Amino acid sequence: MNIEHMRAFLEVAATGSFQLAADKLHVTQSTISARIKALEERLNRQLFVRRRNGAELTAxxxxxxxxxxxxxxxxxxxxxxxxxxxxxxxxxNLGVQLNHWDRIAAPWLNWMNSNASNLAAQIVSEYSEPLMHRLRDGLLDLAILYDPQQRPELVIESFLVEKLILISTTPRQVEAERVQGYIFVDWGDSFKAQHSLAFPNAPSPKLSVGIGSVGLNHILQHGGSGYFIEETVKPLIAEGRLFRVKDAPEFKRPTYLVYQDNPSDHDLLETAIKGLRSILPDTV
Amino acid sequence: MNIEHMRAFLEVAATGSFQLAADKLHVTQSTISARIKALEERLNRQLFVRRRNGAELTAxxxxxxxxxxxxxxxxxxxxxxxxxxxxxxxxxNLGVQLNHWDRIAAPWLNWMNSNASNLAAQIVSEYSEPLMHRLRDGLLDLAILYDPQQRPELVIESFLVEKLILISTTPRQVEAERVQGYIFVDWGDSFKAQHSLAFPNAPSPKLSVGIGSVGLNHILQHGGSGYFIEETVKPLIAEGRLFRVKDAPEFKRPTYLVYQDNPSDHDLLETAIKGLRSILPDTV
DNA sequence: CACCTTAAATCGAAAAATCCGATATTACCC
DNA sequence: GGGTAATATCGGATTTTTCGATTTAAGGTG
Incomplete structure (x- = not known):
């Protein structure tokens, strides 16, 4: 059965007329007639009552x-x-971490646009875990994420190591193993592990956010401190709006490039990866 | 676009092979090939990667x-x-009240089966209100219900007047305007009106049910009393399992036959109505 | 490397379907 | 009875779909 037949059915149902439906769908009335007939025959059931003033649906x-x-x-x-x-x-289809939209997705789209204009790009921005799921289900060609899970059909490459530093809205040092107004930003499992190792006695923070930029905005507006990616906060430190907390431990956060082992389109993937690598000139 | 094309797509996706999909759908492999090709052309996008050992979905x-x-x-x-x-x-398509399944729907189905075997019958059993909705939406050819709403395109005929009587599991009379273990069965709006008129001071009952048979079963198992349709409880009274409460007021509950004014199939409707009327030999 | 095997693609012809345009039919209104 | 406004039908052109046979492609194997 043809979708266009059903579309014809819907149009007749909506307009109450074979002729009007025909006009809307840019075919002749006899075509509509035939389509409805075909439907009725295959369903072995009458769909419309033909009346003097048009067509009306049966039960x-x-x-x-x-x-x-x-x-x-x-x-x-x-x-x-x-x-x-x-x-x-x-x-x-590229998947990136929510935090990476600005740093990776946007410039990558840009790059693709100018260097591979015959390739369309779709980006899904999510947490690590849903990205892994989509990769596994084949819904993504490649993804950039933290905490990848090794799987036989997936290739995992190291992509970028970010440095997480503790910053604050006022100049200060680490006090009593914790700074005030601290916001815990969830930078993934390995970060959590390192974090609880470095601050074993820290009480659970008052505020905890999943997306870096949200936490950053909060701090900028209401004051406070937290761990953020060095690259992101560098300009703000330069402006004097944020201060690095001296002596606080730094954390490394590795990011991985993950993709299907034998991709549906090899060139496609290669181009995409090339684009991704090219927007990281600071890496070795 | 054809549904069968999509079915082919699904089958290939499931089996991972054009040939197997062809076997399952009882067509040749070249047909599958053509169908997938047609899909890919209309979507202007590749759906499968063809590999040596079969076909695999692209993103x-x-x-x-x-x-x-x-x-x-x-x-x-x-x-x-x-x-x-x-x-x-x-x-x-017949709609009946939940309570009427045994008394009306079942015998009607029977009648239709033997008297109009070339007509299929579908029955929806619901409360009055949803039945009205379905009628209005044209999903039912006719319905039997309480509390019909008058509408220009609907014909409403009186169908049957039921007598609701108060019964109890033990012989008793009306005490203090209310009997013990009373279950309020919701027999529709007009019943509710009559009921509160007859028992103006009655406190709200402990138990209230929407379906007659549910209330009846409850009473039979745990004892109690309530209003039920005379016809339904007659055999139980004869058996001595239930007793009629003397002096308690009776209520009438009119039932209506409702159907579309100009039906999609006049004969059909007529037959159906004839069947309905025929299962009520006790009515004038 | 030549050969084999497996899977999909392609090709040509037959068959089926769809569509159009013209005309027929139907029901109702005047 | 004629007119009108709707859908149905018909013949023929066109397009799509299907089949069966063959070809191509990509790996394996001896």
Missing amino acids: GGHHFHRHALTAVRSWDRARQEIALPDDMKAIV | GGHHFHRHALTAVRSWDRARQEIALPDDMKAIV
Whole structure:
């Protein structure tokens, strides 16, 4: 059965007329007639009552309506979501950590745009775990994340090691093993491990956030301190809006590039990776 | 786009092989090949990577999968729900009150089976209000209910007047305007009105149920009293398991037959109504 | 390296479906 | 009975789909 037949059905149901439906769908009335007939034959059930002033749904037709709707919609959505513009060759699906949107996703999109304009790009921004799931399910071509899980069909490469430093809105030092107004930013499992090792007696912090930028905004507005990626806060330190807490331990946070072992499109992946590496000129 | 194409897609995705999918769908492998090709062309996107040992979904293919699934499913469900067996001519959709299943729906189905075997019958059993909704939405050909709302396109006929009598598991009379272990069965709006008129000072009952048979079962098991349809409890009174409470007021509950004014199939409706009337030999 | 095997792609022809345009039919209104 | 506004039907052109046979591609194997 054809989706266009169901679309015709929906249009007739909506307009109450074969002719109007035909106009809307840019076909002749006889075509609509044939399509409805085909539907009715395959379902072996009448869908419309033909009256002098148009067509009206039967009880069966009404029942059919919701199914037709979902079928037509899912096809339309499929096209919207995955159809590729004519001038594009393929789509790369990249997943990045929420925190990495500014630092990685945005410049990568930029790079792709100018260096591989025949490739469309889609980016999913999520936490590590959902990204892993999507990778495993084949919904992503590649992803950049912390805490990857090794899997036979996945290749994991080290991508970038970030330095997490303790900063504060006022110049200060570590006091009583903890600074005031401390916000715990969840930078992933390995960070949590290092953190509790470095501050074994620290009480659980009042505030705990999952996304770096959220925590940073909070601190900038209300004051406080927390661990953030050095690169991100560097400009703010230079401006004098933030201060590095001396003597506080630093943490390293490794980031990994993960992708399917035998990808659906080798060149595609290679280009995407090239783009990713190129936006990290500071790495060796 | 054709549903069968998507089915082919799903089958290839499931089996990982064009050939196996072809076998399952009873077509040739070249057909599968063409169908997938058609899909890929219309979406302008590759769905499978063809490998030596079969076909594997691309990221795009994975994304498409859920849409294909819902589209195919909705068509299949539509067929299941509304397709008519070859030897049937039409389906009547009847709605009855929950309480009326035994008294009306079951015997009607029986009647239809023997007197109009070329008509399929579907019954929806619900409360009055949802039945009205379904009628209004054209999902039912006719319904039997209490408290119908008048609407221009609906015909309402009186169908049956039931007598509600107060019964109890022990012989007793009305005491202090209320009997013990009383269960309030919600027999609809007009009953509620009559009830509160007859027992103006009655405290709200401990138990209140919406379906007659549920309340009846409760009483039979745990003892108690309540209003029930005379016809239903008559055999139980005869058995000595229930007793009629003397002096208690009786209530009438009118039931209506409601259907579309100009139905999609006049004969169909007429037959159905004839069947309904015929199972009420006790009415004038 | 030549050969084999397995899986998918392609090709040509037959079959089926779809669509159009014109015309027929139907029901109702005047 | 004629007119009108709707859908149904018909014949033929066109397009799509299918099949069966063959070809191509990518790995294995001796």
